Amino acid sequence: MTQTLWPRQLREGLAEMQLSLSERQQQRLLTFLALLNKWNRAYNLTAVRDEGEMVSRQLLDSLSILPWVTTEHLLDVGAGGGLPGIPLAIVLPEQRFTLLDSNGKKTRFLHQCVLELGLKNVDVIHGRAEDCKPEQPFSQISSRAFSSLDTMVSWCDTLLANKGSFLAMKGQYPDDEVAALPAGWQVSSSHSLNVPGAGGERHLLVVARTEQSQ
Template sequence: MTEQHDRAPSPPDEAGRVFASDRLPLAIAYADLLATEGVVRGLIGPREAPRLWDRHLLNCAVLGDVVPQEASVCDIGSGAGLPGLVLAIARPDLRVTLVEPLLRRTTFLEEVVTALSLPHVDVVRGRADALHGERTFDVVTSRAVAPLERLLQWSMPLVSPDGALVAMKGSNVADEIDAARPVLSEWRCAEPEVLTLGDGVLVHSTHALRVAWADPAQVGWPLAPAKRSSRRRRSR
């Protein structure tokens, strides 16, 4: 990475409640990389740098409260690593895969993983649907990627039978659920659960949406392998 002299703001007191003492220095180093290289490369807006901790790092770290121990996690549309890299920093027990199609972003992610020595993190350049039928995860997460009806189609094929989509969402999450009712039914999903995160830690609590399979014994998704194969043949 190129040398930069700007740094992120000092971590607030709440950071010590979210990150263990041995993980906080990694979070500080990541914040500095976001405030410098992240801004230079257009991954984080310049106005975001002063509020990295409250708006981004702490906001993402509390997602770890609803991720099971030693889970495999896939962060689709990872961008600058939010929330996937933050989860990996806060939770070394997790196995985290960051999926991002843009080269300049995956280059940054790979450099951060190397700089912070995060051996439990894998960076995959590509779209989420490139992994459909190839891999599944205990948790598939995302932040500000797409409305729920589209997010389900990208995420649910990656969710293991006993896993769940756990996406960070804004205050309009109830409206997204209503709009996605037909897709939830098509994908045989259980009733979505809205989770409130960060009470007592964040100035403003945040929301996550958890969607599991209605029946883990009968997981099925519309994009069947036979259909995928036939499409590949037609495209050649």
């Protein structure tokens, strides 16, 4: 059974990424992955169906942006199956994570994950990004397979603090999306991500307002 390979795949992947996690954190990540795999059969939470690719494309891919998560409270928009929000919350227990998605089935899954994993640092919101009204804006907003960059900044503009930034996870570098960013927005930095076992390119784009628009 492929799932029996998950612990070794995770250990080896973390070692290659030079990430040191406790046994409890690793077990929580694997428990989350098992939940995702189980619920995915009915809820279509992720396109990844091959159990042999799940550690790499779900867990390690989510954790690849760890060096750029610097805020005390991160919003994950279009959280879907909890990627990257749930793995990040497991690894960063002292930081808060709010997971936002408009799909009721997906937010029900996220609530179940929070319950079963005992994640005290995660809040789940069922709703559309453009309708969300937080008490205060977020300094960082992550997204993975959520939307094009121009749509993201349009829908989530009011959710981002004045000097905040989006952490947009992409595959190949999206030249067309970058070119289509509206006035007042820029890619402040881009980073090629190392995801052990994952084929193809992975990039993180840090998107922020231009100084003139702040």
